[in-house]
Amino acid sequence: MIFSEPRFLVFFLVVFAVHWALQSNALRKHWLLAASLFFYGCWDWRFLFLIAGAATTDWFVSLRIENARAAGKKTKSWLLVSLIYNLGTLGFFKYFNFFVDSAVVLFEWLGLPVSRVTLEITLPAGISFFTFQTMSYTIDVYRGELKAVRGYLDFLLYVTFFPQLVAGPIVRASTFLPQLDVKRKFEDVDVHLALGQFLSGFIKKSVVADMIARPADEVFAAPQDYSAGSIAIAVFCYSIQIYCDFSGYSDMAIGAARLLGYELCRNFNFPYLATSITDFWRRWHMSLSTWLRDYLYISLGGNRGSRWFTHRNLMLTMLLGGLWHGAGWNFVIWGAIHGIALVVHKEWIRVVGAGRMPFFSRLVTLYTVMLAWIFFRARTFGDAWTMAKAWVVLESPGAKEVTLWSWSAEHVMWERFAILLVPLLVLHVLTNLNTHLWLRRVLPSPLVTLLLGCVSAMALAFMPLEARPFIYFQF
Amino acid sequence: MKSWVLHLSLFLAGMAFIVVNLHDVEPLPFWSWSRNKVNWVAEHGEEYDTLFFGSSRMHYGLKPDVFDARMAELGTPTKSFNFALSGMRMHDVAHMLDWVVAHKPQSLKRAVIELHSFEQNIRGHQWFSDQDLEMHSSDVFWMRMQSVVLSNTPAVDKAKQAQYVLMHSASNALRLGQGSRITQDWIARAHGERLPKAYDVEDRGWQSVASVQLPHMVQAHEDFPSQREHFERQLSWKAGKAPIPALNGGFNAEAIRKQASMLRAVGIEPIYVVMPTYSTDFFGRDGVAEVAKEVRVLELDDPAPNRPLYDWAGYYDASHLGAEGAAVFSRYLADRIVECGSLQFGAATSPHYAPLAPPALAAAWSVDGQQLQLSADGLPFVGDVVVQFGDAGAQAVDGGLELAVAQPPKAVIPLVRELLYRATATVPVANVPAGEAITLQLVTMFEGKVVAVSAPMKLAPR
Numbered sequence: 048m049i050f051s052e053p054r055f056l057v058f059f060l061v062v063f064a065v066h067w068a069l070q071s072n073a074l075r076k077h078w079l080l081a082a083s084l085f086f087y088g089c090w091d092w093r094f095l096f097l098i099a100g101a102a103t104t105d106w107f108v109s110l111r112i113e114n115a116r117a118a119g120k121k122t123k124s125w126l127l128v129s130l131i132y133n134l135g136t137l138g139f140f141k142y143f144n145f146f147v148d149s150a151v152v153l154f155e156w157l158g159l160p161v162s163r164v165t166l167e168i169t170l171p172a173g174i175s176f177f178t179f180q181t182m183s184y185t186i187d188v189y190r191g192e193l194k195a196v197r198g199y200l201d202f203l204l205y206v207t208f209f210p211q212l213v214a215g216p217i218v219r220a221s222t223f224l225p226q227l228d229v230k231r232k233f234e235d236v237d238v239h240l241a242l243g244q245f246l247s248g249f250i251k252k253s254v255v256a257d258m259i260a261r262p263a264d265e266v267f268a269a270p271q272d273y274s275a276g277s278i279a280i281a282v283f284c285y286s287i288q289i290y291c292d293f294s295g296y297s298d299m300a301i302g303a304a305r306l307l308g309y310e311l312c313r314n315f316n317f318p319y320l321a322t323s324i325t326d327f328w329r330r331w332h333m334s335l336s337t338w339l340r341d342y343l344y345i346s347l348g349g350n351r352g353s354r355w356f357t358h359r360n361l362m363l364t365m366l367l368g369g370l371w372h373g374a375g376w377n378f379v380i381w382g383a384i385h386g387i388a389l390v391v392h393k394e395w396i397r398v399v400g401a402g403r404m405p406f407f408s409r410l411v412t413l414y415t416v417m418l419a420w421i422f423f424r425a426r427t428f429g430d431a432w433t434m435a436k437a438w439v440v441l442e443s444p445g446a447k448e449v450t451l452w453s454w455s456a457e458h459v460m461w462e463r464f465a466i467l468l469v470p471l472l473v474l475h476v477l478t479n480l481n482t483h484l485w486l487r488r489v490l491p492s493p494l495v496t497l498l499l500g501c502v503s504a505m506a507l508a509f510m511p512l513e514a515r516p517f518i519y520f521q522f
Numbered sequence: 523m524k525s526w527v528l529h530l531s532l533f534l535a536g537m538a539f540i541v542v543n544l545h546d547v548e549p550l551p552f553w554s555w556s557r558n559k560v561n562w563v564a565e566h567g568e569e570y571d572t573l574f575f576g577s578s579r580m581h582y583g584l585k586p587d588v589f590d591a592r593m594a595e596l597g598t599p600t601k602s603f604n605f606a607l608s609g610m611r612m613h614d615v616a617h618m619l620d621w622v623v624a625h626k627p628q629s630l631k632r633a634v635i636e637l638h639s640f641e642q643n644i645r646g647h648q649w650f651s652d653q654d655l656e657m658h659s660s661d662v663f664w665m666r667m668q669s670v671v672l673s674n675t676p677a678v679d680k681a682k683q684a685q686y687v688l689m690h691s692a693s694n695a696l697r698l699g700q701g702s703r704i705t706q707d708w709i710a711r712a713h714g715e716r717l718p719k720a721y722d723v724e725d726r727g728w729q730s731v732a733s734v735q736l737p738h739m740v741q742a743h744e745d746f747p748s749q750r751e752h753f754e755r756q757l758s759w760k761a762g763k764a765p766i767p768a769l770n771g772g773f774n775a776e777a778i779r780k781q782a783s784m785l786r787a788v789g790i791e792p793i794y795v796v797m798p799t800y801s802t803d804f805f806g807r808d809g810v811a812e813v814a815k816e817v818r819v820l821e822l823d824d825p826a827p828n829r830p831l832y833d834w835a836g837y838y839d840a841s842h843l844g845a846e847g848a849a850v851f852s853r854y855l856a857d858r859i860v861e862c863g864s865l866q867f868g869a870a871t872s873p874h875y876a877p878l879a880p881p882a883l884a885a886a887w888s889v890d891g892q893q894l895q896l897s898a899d900g901l902p903f904v905g906d907v908v909v910q911f912g913d914a915g916a917q918a919v920d921g922g923l924e925l926a927v928a929q930p931p932k933a934v935i936p937l938v939r940e941l942l943y944r945a946t947a948t949v950p951v952a953n954v955p956a957g958e959a960i961t962l963q964l965v966t967m968f969e970g971k972v973v974a975v976s977a978p979m980k981l982a983p984r
Contacts, residue, residue, distance in 0.1 A: 053689065238529075492529075493528065493529070493532050496529045496532040496533050496536070497532045497533070497535060497536040498536060499533060499536065500532060500533035500534060500535060500536020500538075500539075500540075501536040501537070501539060501540050502536075503533070503536070504537040504538075504539075504540035504541050504696065505540055507696050507697075507698050508540070508541075508544055508696065508697045508698065508700050509699075510698065510699055
């Protein structure tokens with residue numbers, strides 16, 4: 048069940064109606080927990096045990112940590128239990144085959160043939176997200192930054208809360224758990240804002256991302272056939288697709304949570320307008336980048352050492368961040384490109400200074416980010432290399448031109464490109480200038496509702512006929 | 523509460539405003555894969571007297587030029603066009619027929635319709651397919667819901683089928699996914715193009731299945747030879763006349779009866795055909811038998827009486843005829859359609875040629891008494907249908923009749939077929955004395971032999 052499916056709408060309407068009809072906060076929480084478990088069970092009910100196992104372990108461990116600390120005992124061993132359990136689970140379900148395959152290739156390269164052992168492992172939906180979420184909670188308790196929660200069901204709801212369960216944002220316990228104690232009134236919910244955010248996410252995902260995916264899919268499927276110009280268009284399209292896909296999902300998650308009276312953290316802040324790669328990571332998948340900063344980069348020592356020590360930490364953080372996205376070397380290379388770019392940027396600031404040539408910096412940042420997307424998306428390293436050469440030195444591997452969505456090739460592709468992108472760009476800029484908030488203040492409330500109805504119908508009409516799954520669900 | 527109702531109403535009003543306007547901006551009942559044929563028939567419909575409707579089986583299986591040639595050989599020349607489209611099911615065909623009736627070319631005399639199931643989820647979970655958006659109207663919605671209710675499937679399956687129908691209807695009402703068409707329209711209009719743009723239709727609508735490179739079809743074709751034993755088994759099972767229940771969404775005999783009435787009311791004779799296949803995914807033999815009580819049905823998915831259609835080499839895969847198979851089928855269908863006139867409703871669902879009781883003849887004098895008006899209904903099959911003067915004897919002279927002549931030769935008046943089962947003639951009569959009755963007989967001849975003669979009919983004096 049994904050957010051852009053009709054059955055999610057039915058599911059959400061039922062959850063929404065019952066949630067607000069219940070008078071007691073405890074009952075509401077139980078209802079949301081049941082709904083969340085049902086939502087996750089729709090993917091694969093067997094993994095309910097997995098998510099419950101992760102939640103139970105970290106809930107129990109964090110209580111042990113707190114008790115041990117109160118008793119003056121050591122707490123590290125309990126933290127290790129959590130880390131081993133969470134990373135072990137993640138490693139098994141997500142990386143087992145990857146590590147085995149890589150080891151076999153290495154041994155074969157060394158002339159030591161070994162038999163290949165691979166398992167048919169189904170990747171549980173959202174495992175990367177909920178594992179990071181439960182780990183961050185335990186680490187916060189270990190660091191003494193958070194009190195362990197006593198109520199098991201509250202903690203289970205925090206882990207399984209359906210709007211953010213399968214693709215984030217990675218909500219911190221310190222942000223979410225206190226909200227569970229407050230009984231909310233429906234009158235306090237800004238329905239226009241919540242609905243607007245959900246709708247904006249739906250448009251990003253179902254209209255823009257799904258529509259612009261076609262030319263990207265076409266070229267990434269066989270890049271060796273296409274001209275450098277077509278490859279550039281495909282990279283451009285994929286960059287828009289992944290942003291609209293993922294930030295669209297986040298917007299829908301935040302909007303859905305808001306309609307239920309909960310606030311989730313912001314996950315994107317116009318990342319392609321970033322003035323540097325460091326700035327990009329403050330704007331892209333913010334809940335992951337702050338997680339990596341707080342729990343990995345800082346744990347590695349952060350910038351509390353020499354220049355090279357900091358660079359090493361940056362590289363390690365980005366390499367592991369890349370690997371978090373998927374069990375493949377392409378993700379590691381993607382992380383490496385970002386790591387190198389961050390290191391170069393740090394050196395640039397040291398030598399030249401910050402804030403110089405902002406327009407040029409934006410272009411270079413966007414160019415680098417798009418280069419990295421090639422490795423993120425390409426099917427093979429060979430494909431990625433072919434496309435990277437086209438992107439960097441404009442070398443055309445083939446003569447074929449991409450058709451921008453494919454009913455016919457009669458019309459000049461730039462026209463369709465412009466028709467889609469110009470309004471998108473205008474909307475993007477207007478939203479960046481907070482025009483939508485200004486409109487809400489200026490327009491009477493009934494008119495805003497009417498407009499939302501109009502926009503909903505337009506969104507439904509303009510979504511392409513083929514629905515695509517969210518890209519980040521595979522992570 | 524009041525505020526809630528107000529806001530909900532406003533929200534829905536906003537949606538309705540856009541939906542209504544989109545319907546105005548983008549009516550496009552046929553746009554994508556159907557547009558060429560639809561536009562072709564809109565522009566060239568007057569050239570044809572016979573249209574074929576149905577799914578890919580008909581689309582790839584019926585060659586109009588071969589069919590027409592055979593019909594001409596059989597003495598009932600036709601000019602036909604293959605209007606079938608891949609993926610069409612009975613409710614989709616109903617939508618096409620509505621369109622044809624609304625744009626009826628004057629020349630159109632018969633619609634040969636593939637009898638198929640009312641399968642509701644041909645596109646699986648792809649609820650917003652072009653087909654579901656385009657092949658839709660409120661009539662079709664009710665027909666589909668009725669089919670679901672009438673189907674002999676368990677309640678759970680019925681609920682699923684109903685869900686599909688509702689989703690298709692909702693997606694149609696909301697014009698889901700038509701935004702890209704609108705943008706395409708804007709561009710095309712800016713280029714001064716007529717919409718929807720059509721291309722020439724080759725081979726009068728027939729397409730060789732070998733030219734279709736859809737992966738699932740290519741795969742089915744490649745797998746077909748290795749599955750011969752399996753499909754031969756299915757064939758013998760079919761030949762055993764096992765009752766085969768309706769597939770996936772039922773068989774709506776009532777809808778087909780209504781459709782036939784609608785077509786007949788505008789002068790189009792429907793002939794339903796169950797296409798031959800090696801697969802057994804059809805479709806309610808019981809339903810076919812029920813329909814055949816009132817409309818003409820050729821059940822060719824029955825290998826026992828239709829052996830020529832079950833040559834393995836003629837098939838591209840279990841469901842589709844290859845080019846050679848299509849030629850064989852087209853000739854065979856022509857024979858059976860001509861033969862079709864002899865079938866009485868409810869008599870049989872598999873046509874073996876066997877002349878039944880002679881059809882009804884009607885004769886009358888014209889108002890001025892100078893012409894004889896003849897009509898025959900329920901005509902049989904192939905070949906010549908003539909009226910001959912009976913006992914009194916007569917001789918044809920320059921289009922008129924000499925009745926004073928004594929015994930043979932008798933006067934023979936050929937009838938001209940208007941529909942397959944109806945023929946008429948108006949002939950000037952010179953020498954019948956006023957006050958004298960004449961005797962007429964309807965004679966049917968096949969391959970030069972008289973195969974049926976009606977009882978003598980006495981026409982009152984003029």
